[in-house]
Amino acid sequence: MAERKRILFVDDDPVLLGRLRESMADMAPVWAMVFVESGEAALEAFERSPFHAVVSDLGMPGMNGAQLLQKVMVRHPAALRFVLSGSDDRALAAGVMDLAHQVLAKPCDPAFLKSVLRRSLHLGSQVHSDHARELVARIGQLPSVPALYQEITRLLGSERATQEDLGAAVGRDMAMTAMILKLSNSAFFSLRQTVSTPAEAISILGVDLLRSLVLAHGLFSQAGGFRYPAFGLAHLWRHSVAVASAAKQVAEAQGLGRSASAEHFTAGLLHDVGVLVLASRFPxxxxxxxxxxxxxxxxxxxxxxxxxxxxxxxxxxxxxxxWGLPHAVVQAAAWHHQPACQDTPAFTPALGVHIADSLLSRDAEHEIFSTARLDGAYLKSLGLLERVPAWGEAIEPDPAGLRDLIG
Ligand SMILES: [Fe+2]
Ligand SMILES: [Fe+2]
Structure with a gap:
């Protein structure tokens, strides 16, 4: 039987901590959970026996959540770090973004918290990523997740947030507003009406695509700094947008519906985010x-x-x-160079992105990112090999007009 994952919960408010303990009780067969009321007690518990994850309140007397996570990051870098932040700790929350793997809204829907923990704790086994985990720990500070992304994740986890709240959060960021209006008004997302507000755009694009755009745009605009002949991060952005568009076109040519095609776009946009992180952290x-x-x-x-x-x-x-992206998007990042390793042998975003990436690599602009060739044997095993020419024809460059928004 797999080892039981150990999770530490920290909150100075005994009533809230008690509620948390009650709502998590049904996970006791899978997780060993410890509940403590201060940062100091949390560190002592860590010294007795390390945890796989820590979920901490942010505003606490004495050692606050940010100070606690800073210490956990240095002393126990392999532990996943989550923060629960209430609306009064905005100022503190800004400082914790580089320290926490995810910032969640407080009060947090228990089902959402369980799903975040379940996905995060079981990732290692999905992608065989001991090396990745070590390397991410070596990076020290995580690539800084855009503030808007954290805000959207907080809103999605909160029981009270509405579509209008999401729209208002996006509306405060001009570059992001321009991008989602452009995308939702483009014929590429095939709409008849004119979209003029972020809230309408979100209802068309869907929340997953919105979060991916915010994440990708934020990571790319702040990265900078890596130079190599014929390879810069602006170049990688253009490649990501091209693969996103092409993966969506391939999915449509395959007869997949609207939400599956949008998921291919999302997966394409983020498929090479590992290149961005590695190139900017280890130039x-x-x-x-x-x-x-x-x-x-x-x-x-x-x-x-x-x-x-x-x-x-x-x-x-x-x-x-x-960072809480959907499973299919995570799989696409993991396996777009070896689709045969994906967990379901089917037409998934991992396969769609692999096809888009490989077909585009015939073009010199994309060659550097995808020297792996199309996995013909795998396509043949799925009965899809003869579809390659049709996919090639379906791809047209950047129909959504996003490639020059950065760089
Ligand atoms: Fe790649
Ligand atoms: Fe790629």
């Missing part, structure tokens, strides 16, 4: 990866593994999982 090592790819003709993931001991697929999947 010298990543330049060696690209050198190796060029000189030895080795594909990108093999070169990454050789130099860094980890691939962008593993790192990307690990982070996207921690």
């Amino acid at each position: 010298e090592a990543y330049a060696r990866v690209l050198d190796l790819g060029r000189s030895g003709g080795s594909d990108l993931e093999s070169a990454e593994f050789h130099v860094l001991g980890v691939t962008h697929g593993e790192v990307g999947a690990y982070l996207l999982g921690l």
Whole structure:
């Protein structure tokens, strides 16, 4: 039987802590849970026996949640760190974003909290990511998740938030508002009416696509700094947008419905987020990866593994999982270079992104990101090989007009 995961809950309010304990009680067969009332007690509990995850309140007397997570990050980097933050701790919440894997709204719907913990704790086994976990721990601070993304995640986890609240949060960010209006008004998302507010745009694009756009846009605009001939992060953004559009077109050519096609777009947008993280956090090592790819003709993931001991697929999947993206999107990041490893042998976003990525790599602009070839044997086993020419025809570059929004 798999080892029982250990989770530590911290809240200075005994009533709230008691409620948390009650609402989590049904998980006792799977998780060993400990509940303490202060940061100091949390660190003592860690010293007695480490935890896989800590869920902490933010505003606490003495050591607050941010100070606690800072200490946990240094002393026990392998533990996942979650924060529950109430509306009065906005100022504190801003400081905790780089420290916590996820910031959740308080009061948090217990079912949502369980689902976040379940997904995060079981990611390691999904993507075989011991290396990814170690490497992410070595990065120290996590790539900083955009404030707007955290805000949207908070709203989605809260029992009271409405579509209008989501729209208002997006509306405060001009670049994001421009992007989602452009996307939802483009013929690519095939609509007749004109969309003029963020709330309407969200109802058309769906919450998952919105969150991915916010995440991708935020990560790309703040990354910067990596330079290599014919490879910059703006170039990677254009590649991501092209793969997103192409994956959606391939899904449509396959007769998949609207929400499945939108999920392909989402998965395409984020599929190479591991490249972004590795290149911006380890620029010298990543330049060696690209050198190796060029000189030895080795594909990108093999070169990454050789130099860094980890691939962008593993790192990307690990982070996207921690940030709460849907399973299919995490799988696409993990397996877009080896679709045969995905957990369901079917036409999933992992396969759609693999097809889009491989077909686009015929074009010199995309070659550097996807030297892996189309997995013909896998497509054949699914009875899909003869569809390749039709997919090739379905792809047209950047119909949503997003490629130049960054860079
Ligand atoms: Fe890739
Ligand atoms: Fe790619």
